[in-house]
Amino acid sequence: MELSGAEIIVQALIDEGVEYVFGYPGGAVLHTYDALFKQDKVKHILVRHEQAATHGADGYARATGRCSVALVTAGPGATNAVTGIATAFMDSIPMVILSGQVPTPVIGSDAFQEVDTVGITRPCVKHNYLVKDVHDLALTIRKAFYIATSGRPGPVLVDIPKDVTDPNIKIPYHYPKDIKLRSYNPTTKGHPGQIKKAVDVLLAAKRPVIYTGGGVILGEASQGLRDLVELTSYPITSTLMGLGAFPMTDPRFMGMLGMHGTYEANMAMHETDVLFAIGARFDDRVTGKIEQFCPHATIIHLDVDPSSISKNVRVDIPIVGPVKSVLTDMVRILKDHKKGPDSVALAEWWRQIDEWRGLNCLAYDRHSPLIKPQFAVETLYKVTQGGLYLTSDVGQHQMFAAQFYPFDQPRRWINSGGLGTMGFGLPAAMGVQLAYPDATVACVSGEASILMCIQEMATCKQYDLPIKVILLNNGYMGMVRQWQEFFYESRYSHSYVDALPDFVKLAESFGHVGMRVERPGDLEGAMREAFALKDRFVFLDIVVDPAENVYPMIEAGKGHHEMHLSPERELA
Numbered sequence: 001m002e003l004s005g006a007e008i009i010v011q012a013l014i015d016e017g018v019e020y021v022f023g024y025p026g027g028a029v030l031h032t033y034d035a036l037f038k039q040d041k042v043k044h045i046l047v048r049h050e051q052a053a054t055h056g057a058d059g060y061a062r063a064t065g066r067c068s069v070a071l072v073t074a075g076p077g078a079t080n081a082v083t084g085i086a087t088a089f090m091d092s093i094p095m096v097i098l099s100g101q102v103p104t105p106v107i108g109s110d111a112f113q114e115v116d117t118v119g120i121t122r123p124c125v126k127h128n129y130l131v132k133d134v135h136d137l138a139l140t141i142r143k144a145f146y147i148a149t150s151g152r153p154g155p156v157l158v159d160i161p162k163d164v165t166d167p168n169i170k171i172p173y174h175y176p177k178d179i180k181l182r183s184y185n186p187t188t189k190g191h192p193g194q195i196k197k198a199v200d201v202l203l204a205a206k207r208p209v210i211y212t213g214g215g216v217i218l219g220e221a222s223q224g225l226r227d228l229v230e231l232t233s234y235p236i237t238s239t240l241m242g243l244g245a246f247p248m249t250d251p252r253f254m255g256m257l258g259m260h261g262t263y264e265a266n267m268a269m270h271e272t273d274v275l276f277a278i279g280a281r282f283d284d285r286v287t288g289k290i291e292q293f294c295p296h297a298t299i300i301h302l303d304v305d306p307s308s309i310s311k312n313v314r315v316d317i318p319i320v321g322p323v324k325s326v327l328t329d330m331v332r333i334l335k336d337h338k339k340g341p342d343s344v345a346l347a348e349w350w351r352q353i354d355e356w357r358g359l360n361c362l363a364y365d366r367h368s369p370l371i372k373p374q375f376a377v378e379t380l381y382k383v384t385q386g387g388l389y390l391t392s393d394v395g396q397h398q399m400f401a402a403q404f405y406p407f408d409q410p411r412r413w414i415n416s417g418g419l420g421t422m423g424f425g426l427p428a429a430m431g432v433q434l435a436y437p438d439a440t441v442a443c444v445s446g447e448a449s450i451l452m453c454i455q456e457m458a459t460c461k462q463y464d465l466p467i468k469v470i471l472l473n474n475g476y477m478g479m480v481r482q483w484q485e486f487f488y489e490s491r492y493s494h495s496y497v498d499a500l501p502d503f504v505k506l507a508e509s510f511g512h513v514g515m516r517v518e519r520p521g522d523l524e525g526a527m528r529e530a531f532a533l534k535d536r537f538v539f540l541d542i543v544v545d546p547a548e549n550v551y552p553m554i555e556a557g558k559g560h561h562e563m564h565l566s567p568e569r570e571l572a
Helices: 005-015 027-037 050-064 076-090 117-124 134-149 192-203 214-218 222-232 263-271 323-336 343-357 373-384 396-404 425-435 456-462 478-487 503-509 520-532
Strands: 002-004 020-023 043-046 068-072 095-101 127-130 155-161 170-172 208-212 236-238 253-256 274-278 298-303 317-320 389-392 441-446 468-473 513-517 538-543
Touching: 002 005, 005 027, 005 134, 020 050, 020 425, 027 068, 027 095, 027 155, 043 456, 050 068, 050 076, 050 095, 050 425, 050 456, 068 076, 076 095, 076 117, 076 155, 095 117, 095 134, 117 127, 117 155, 127 134, 134 155, 192 274, 192 298, 192 317, 192 323, 208 222, 208 263, 214 222, 222 323, 236 263, 253 263, 253 396, 263 343, 298 323, 373 396, 373 441, 373 468, 373 520, 389 396, 389 425, 396 441, 396 468, 396 478, 425 441, 425 456, 468 503, 468 520, 503 513, 503 538, 513 520, 520 538
Parallel strands: 020 043, 020 068, 068 095, 095 155, 127 155, 208 236, 208 274, 236 253, 274 298, 298 317, 389 441, 441 468, 468 538, 513 538
Antiparallel strands: 002 170
């Protein structure tokens, strides 16, 4: 069949099995939009800002594990999308971004809405392309999907000049099934010798810790991880991105680690003699002061990306390979191994961990006349019985959600980890809701974050998305205020918001249901009412204590054992 460039784009998406395209039209992509109009297999979701197109696609990819697609026009369309592309890049999310570009004859002439999209996005994509010939278009899109989804996933951008999509130029269409790239060969299997060595070191450990990251979820390795812990009964901790890969309600789970991790997880990291890092990248929010990171430990690091290994922290036993296949091999070796874990040493190690756990580092004032944000998240868990897909942005509300809403399944906790993007939560929730129309989807946000992409309430109305927004409204940019309190002698420079809208009226103006809660006693009833409205978008404005901080906290440049605890539990 002969197709134009615009038709090739749409047909390629159909051949890739793409369900939704999140986008916003503009001059450079009108040919493509016309081709979208003429078919009904790929559905287009019209967002209200290109940032939301990439966040919506991102949320869809995180919840499903499938590659998602965003479509934006040239110039400001592409630059608006950069925040969402960088968010996906930092968290290794498979996404293909199709951006329009000015016609090839005028590239470089400062034409209307021309920017160097390939140049701008180069630092925050896994790869990008500029297609100058319609004959290369189908193959390039196929390459983009292959690169985005294989090895360590990530966003791939394809920049397409308008003349390449010209409806009057038609060429034979061929979409290759298999693809081989000479310069790109991701590892598909872990080294058997390294795996065996790692198992031997793990079994000899006296104070072992398993440390997991988002790579376990991305690599669909949750079951392998559960089998590993089941066989060893070793304590396990997780990064923000890894939550849900192992059930958080399991007693072997010590909670999240790092800057706002639990006392027991951080102390175990500091004292461990064997650390097994799985699909984690030793991010600065996790490691604290590198020189004091796991000072007594032999470190085993399993990751699909060789460049992540020994990048920040020196590793003793590297294993490069897909997390799922390596964990499967490990579990098999463990089952056949003559020797098991050192049960006496492990019992003593658990005694120590339980002692740290006894500190109850997440305790807060449960008798306050104000709604505590921790209480709000706990109530959310109680009302929904842990059955949510929960999105968030960055800040105090994100940390409270991570600490007090335990996830027992992967791909239920959808948030911006590496980039820390305000405004991510609402559009990401749209992507999740579209992926799973019958699921209950909620967005825990703060009043500063929600205002970044508040216009997407219009998108939710247009597509009847019954998302529930749980707004922890403290009248401040909460995390900025917390740092200013701790490290800037309470000089709250521009961290409070003087002109907040009436969120109930705002939600209603978009055609949604708005509720405001100011007293702890009213909270559960309001939440039950909100979640009972199965087919409506509900905005729940919860007024919380403005002075509440996230604890524990490790300030930048300190070790795991140097935590600030809540004032009543402060050890220092």
